[in-house]
Amino acid sequence: MPSILHIAFVDQWNAAREAGAYRVSTRGKTLDDGATFIHASRPEQVSLVANFVYADVTEPLCLLVIDVERLVSAVCDEDLDGIGMSFPHIYGPLNLDAVVDVRPYERGADGRWPDISVQALS
Template sequence: MATILHIAFVEQWEAAREAGCYRWSTRGTSLDDGATFIHASRPEQVAVVANFVYADVTEPLCLLVIDTERLVSALCEEPVGDQMFPHIYGPLNLDAVVDVRRYEQGADGRWPAVTAQAVS
């Protein structure tokens, strides 16, 4: 099973479970606002993204662990800076989310690194 991760606010994930699909692209932007894809990361990219996009957030976030083989929407690898990131073009179907992990800042106020083993 190939997996990717999406950083989410707990409340948005809970609302998605009630709605039947997840539509948040990234912090403050959803597919309903005109975003064309949902941002995702591989484990080694999560901390970089979290510390850039969510640096001022103090509440716990969650990591949606996504089985790429279960995705209904298209998945594309695209360059962002000097790295390739997975992007989901369309809503995230809930059955593709195989786990949800709590993600909290460390004592130093930074979002910690995530290993592949931690989400497998």
């Protein structure tokens, strides 16, 4: 099962479960606000994104583990910022049955968001 991850606020994930689909692109942006895709990461990219986008966040975060084979919306690997690293982007709502696990994501003892290993997802 190929998996990608999405960093989510716990309350937004809970709201999505009630609504029937997840529509948050990234912090402060949704598909309903005009965002064209949902940002996702491979395990080795999660801490990079978290420490850049969520550095000042104090509320609980979670990682949505997404089985790309279950996605209804298209997923594309893209380097839209020209940084030499591509990220998976989900072009449309995230169907809930593609989320095969939800894991708490907590800061490490050093105050930074920790690295995620592929083995940790197994």
